[in-house]
Amino acid sequence: MKLLFLIALSLLGSVVFAANEPLSVIKGTVYSSDNQPVANATVHVKNTNRTTITDKNGAFSFRKLDEGSYTIVVSFVGAEPVEQTVEVGHNETADINIIVNLSLKDLEEVIIKGTRNKYKNEEVSSSLRLQTPILELPQNIQVISSQIMADQQVFDIVDGITRNISGATRQGHWDNQYANIRMRGSKIPAFRNGMNIEASWGPTAEDAAMIERIEFVKGPAGFMLANGEPGGFYNVVTKKPTGYTKGSATFSAGSFSTYRGALDFDGKLSSDGRLLYRLNLAAQQKDFHTKYNYSNRYMVAPVLSYLIDDATTLTLEYTYQGSKYLSNGNYSFSPKQFADPGIGNDFFYGDPTFEPGRIRDHSVYAYLDHQINSRWKAHAQIAYFNFNMEANSTWLNYMRANGDMPRYWSISGEQGENRFGQFSFSGEERTGGIRHRILMGADFGNKKFWGDFRTILDSIPAAPLNVYNPVYGLPGAIFPVLDRSQDIRVLAGGSNYVSVVSYASAYAQDELAFFDDQLRLSLGLRFTSAETVGKTKAAQINSNVFSPRVGLSYSITKDMAAYALYDQSFVPVAGTNWQGEAFEPIRGNDIEAGLKKDWFNGHWTSSISAYIITRKNALVADPDPDHVVGGQTFQAQLGETKTKGIEVDITGEVLPGLNLNANYALTDSKISEDSRAENIGNVTPNTAKHTANGWLNYRVQKGAFEGFGLMGGVSALIDRHISTTKEPNFPNYFRADGGLSYQKGRYSISMLVNNLLNHQRLLTAGSISNPSNALKAKGAVTYYSYIVEPRRNMRIGITYRF
Structure with missing residues (x-):
């Protein structure tokens, strides 16, 4: 108080x-x-x-x-x-x-040429509500620009994004559906345009064609969240009208029957420049390296912006993403080990007989911006999300030592509805020699999810699929017709996959600057009221939480700043454990300090930070094999984890034409409190102690070879843990990529080869499953589940800007 x-x-x-x-x-x-x-x-x-x-x-x-x-x-x-x-x-x-x-046309040419390799960003987007440059913020915020995504030929949010951020890793799971990104010892929530859109099984991974930039905010940043993980969050900023009349067309092709097209139109709909538009379109056909598997996607994202008067702007944005796919995930299974050399890189655990799944994802935003006076402005936005999936899935009942895996077959249906509202006021004032940057506002959210994952066939009536000698082509007649005539809300009613989370919060922050803005003190406080609703009183939680924030930033020189931060976090958790009891909210404390510096007149920037995060009530997969009911698995909560780390990031143009993005993170995350004493001191699941990435892009600036470029990068994950053990229990990861490009005028072409060394067993996620006593009697053994990345593959892209 x-x-x-x-x-x-x-x-x-x-x-x-x-x-x-x-x-x-x-x-x-x-x-x-x-x-x-x-x-x-x-x-x-x-x-x-x-x-x-x-x-x-x-x-x-x-x-x-x-x-x-x-x-x-x-x-x-x-x-x-x-x-x-x-x-x-x-x-x-x-x-x-x-x-x-x-002329405006000449300026567009200058902008295209001058920013074609722009990796460094000096400001955060307006959706984060901050008015202070990144260099002066008392927080580690890293930005992935659309340019680096284009250079790396990224197609969506799960497509190698994390290599550009220190300590961020992707736990590949449902790659056709959503991103699962971890940072600083925990899974971090997904934001879009400043709103926490994280859902039970979502959100849908954003297509690259709709993304302007991605901001990774390290630490809780409670002033920006109604609720969020102590590790931070990532914020996808979508493309908006710029006021320029311009556009681009990009066509790509690559390995595994990959074909993709994307169009970007940006301009004015009225001669007075008051009505602007942006339209992005994308469609792709993409097979996987695993047999028979594919995912075809399409995206439509129109945006309209209208200048009501000189101080007020209304913006409307709609996005539709759809996909058709054969099976979620690219899992392999082994009764022996991870990365089993006896199992091919192209192993597929589904079957071409399966009916394709379909996803339909709609989102609508409305933004209102008003300049109150020369010092103050107001912002309001509301959003509605509607997500629907109709699919089927299979998983193994158990595994035998010879590689046989009897499978069951299930319906997979999901429906999600999210509603959000935000209001904020920001401005600058002075009291004597003290400058104030004031931010205050309120957030509201309601998230509903229904899941129908009923087992239709307890055992597929056919010979078990063998991982060492897979035979595909199940008779279609053995599968019953799935009845989806009833609303999924009715079908999901008796399951554990129904959740409702509602929250309302208010916050205020004042950044006080002293000594000609050289020293900055941020004081913030957020109040959050949250409710998770369950099927029973035991599954319902109501919380009212104050989250304070104190940050200090000092400019040592005009291009170098040191900072320190204390922040708290609070996350309401939907769902129940295997006994039907509600999960307690996740609480976290973050203490960190760091140093940031711009080099050579701001052409490139570097940062180093150290932090300690204490996180209570972390969720993990329930390790007890007897806690499985009708094929349904559950989660359990750990007592407390403590994560310590050091992060280093470098990005920008280090020499003329040479752009670099490099990072390293040491993440030491362990269980510090737990009801099971044997877990204390174990490493937090899904953690890599060392992560290191580097990406270089060099383009010849003048002479006979002007416009030619070379690019390449490496990624490494060392000392990995996929379960709560003291010693690493998951293979290390090392990947190298490289390519060529050429730009001339409005044209550009690039070729990128991923996994240059053709490693066959680069793993992104995994788990170990122990059989129950009843399954052991059937010959079941412990098995390993893991996802393998593609072998060597290539992409070629051609872009024309108009």
Whole structure:
């Protein structure tokens, strides 16, 4: 409560003393030589640290200036800057227009050429609500740009994204459906445009064509979350209208019958520039390296933005993602070990007889932005998500020592509905020599999920599939027709796969800056009221939680800052254990410190951070083989885990034409408290102690070979644990990729070879299953489940920008 009092006091002081502060302002608009407003231009007040970016109408402003003469500099990557001097009086506003010496078409060419290898980002997206540059934030935030995704020929969120972030790993599971990303000792939730859309079995992995950038926020960041994991979260920022009339077409082809096309249209629908649009389309056919398996996807994402007046903008966004696939996952099974050399890289545990599954995923957003005055702005957004899956699945009942695996066959139906609302106010004020950046608002959410996973055939009436000698082609007549005539809400009613989570929260944060903004103190507090609803009173949890946050950042030099942070987290957990008891909320504390530095005038940046996270009530798979009811498995909660780590990230243009993204993380995550004493001191499941990644892209800048490029990268995961053991029990991982590219004007072409060394057994996920006593009597043995990445494969992509 003392922290809340301090925040309230600082807000009150802002209002009381703001009237006595000088309010000199320089604002203006940047135009091209053909009199078109120029968006995304960099505008800088010369000989100061004041920099901003023009909005989609070419507008910019600088507040809180002393009277005097200033030189305003407008610049673009790859173009000559333009300067203009302006005089501003005491508490006056100077309004200027700056004309650059290029037409809008010429500027688009400059932007395409100048940003084609832009890996470094200096600001977070507006969806994170922060007004402070990344360098000065008291937190480790890493950004994956759309450019690095294009260079790596990424197709969706599960397609190698984690290699670009220190300590982030992907536990490949349902690759046709959703991403399962871990960081700092726990699975991290998925955000989209600043909203926590994490669901029981989702969200659907976003197609790369709809992604502008992905922001990995390390640590709880309670001021941004109504509820979230202490390890952090990733935020997918979707593409919005830019104000430029432009577009691109990309066509790709590759190994395993992969064919893909993506279109991006960006422009104006009205001559006055008030109505803007963005339309992204993508479709792909993609087989897997496993026999018969495939996943065909398509995506439509239109966005409309309307400038109601000079201070208010309304944006509407809709996304539809659909897919048709044969089987979730690319699992292998072995009675002997992980990465069993006797099992081929192309092993498929399903059958081509199975009816394809289908996913339909709809999401709708509405955003309203309003500039209240020169210092304050308001933002509101609401969203609705509707997810539906109709599929079937199989899994082994047990495994025999010779590799036989009798399988059962189930229906797989899912329905999810999420509703969200956010409101926030942010602004700057001054009290004497202290600058305040104030953020306050509220979040609301309601998440509902229904799952129908009834076993239809306890045992498929055919010879068991043998992992060492698989024979496919089951007779279709042995499978009954699946009845989906009833609503899934009815079909799921008697199962354990029904959950409802609702939350409401309010928060406030004040970033106080001292000594000419050199020292910054962030004080934040969030209150969250959450409810998880179950089938019985024992399965229902109500929580009211205060989450404080204190951060400190100090600029050692203009391009180097040190920070320290204390933050708390709170996560309501839906579902029950095998006894029908509700899970307790996950609680976490994070203490960390770090150092950030920009190098060579900001061309590249580096960061190093160290942290300690305490996490209570972590969820793991129930290890007791007798806790399986009708083929349904359950989860259990650990007492407490403690994770310590060090993370290093480097990204940007280290030399002209040479862009680098490299990272390393040491993650030491162990169980510190548990009702089972033998677990204490064991490593947290699904943890890699060492992760290291590097990606280089070099492009010739001039001469006869201008536009030619070389690229390549490596990824390594060392000392891996997939269950609670003291010693590593999962194979290490090392992969190398490389390729060539060429860019000329509006055309680009690239070829990338993944898994250059053709490792046949690169594993992304795994588990060990012990048979119950009843199954042992049938000859069942302990078996290993794991997912193997593809052998050597290639992708070629061609892009035309117009």
